[in-house]
Amino acid sequence: MFPLGSVLFPFMPLQLRVFEERYLTMLSHILELDPAEFGVVLIERGQEVGGGEQRFSTGTVAQIIELDTDEGFVTLVAVGERRVVVGEWLAEDPYPAATVRELPELQWDAALESLRDDAELVVRRTLALAAEYSLQQWPPDLVLSEDPVAAVWQLAGISPLGPIDQIALLRAETAEQLLTDLIEFTIAAEEALNITWPDEEV
Template sequence: MFPLGSVLFPHMPVQLRVFEQRYMVMLAEILDVEPSEFGVVLIERGQEVGGGEQRFSAGTIARIAELEGAEGFVALVAEGANRFVVEEWLDDAPYPRARVRELPDLVWDEELEPLRERAEKLVRRALAVASEFADQQWAADVSLSGDPLESSWQLAAISPLGPLDQVALLRVESLKELLDLVIELTEGVDATFGSLLEAGDEDVEEI
């Protein structure tokens, strides 16, 4: 298991620089098996370096796609695969370990396309508005997968939400629930940023 300060979603990449000895040991062990994968969970409290952190129980399996060694660290790119929930945290040996239960894959239904399109429109708008206040990891015109299931998860990942909302998205039981929740949460973000923009316009008018 690799606790991080961010949420990994299915069908999304994660780039890591591994330098702690415990994770070097983990990498050496998982590279001996196929597929080479590990679990990623969000840190609830604590730091990524040094251990002792508290972790959320929902996570995503990360499958290593690229690996490059360098002096003092290993750089890797992995892609999110299946979701899981932690049934039991085990003792570190020396890296974090857990018994997990994989969550069922979500299933695409053509009837969900209007909902997916609405979610995409809202997410792109929220990204555009959010960029007025701070630099965003994702641009409003970011390309999405042509596969509707993959793009639905990508919309969840790129929406400008906080980590707690992202964990909630990771726990959904159906694709409809995912898209509905993306829409609900993104509408809230959009409304908040919209109010800030209006307040800023009013301040300008009063000067």
């Protein structure tokens, strides 16, 4: 398990620069497996370097698709595959490990097309607005997957939300709930970006 300061969604890429000895050891074990996979969970409190952090229980299994080594560290690219919930954290010997159960995959209903269109409009509009204030990881015109479930997760992944909103989306039980919450959270983010601060008096 990789506890990180960000949420990984299914069908979204993850790039990591691994340098801690315990995680390098973990990678050597992962790469013996086929497919080479690991879990990602969001850190609730603490930091990812050095251990001792508290973690959220809902996470995502990531599959390694690229790997590059350099002196003292490894760079990898993985992609989110499926959601899991931690049942029990195991002794860290020497890296974080847990027993997990998989969450059901979201099922798509063609009746959700209009809701998905609304979510895409809000997410792209807010991404464009956010780009006016800071450099964003994802462009507003990013091309989404043709698979509807993958596209919904990708919309959640690119929306400029904080990790608490993201973990709530990751826990969605249905595609409808995911889209409804995504619209609500993204509109709130958009409204926060649109706040005009009054001029300070001199």
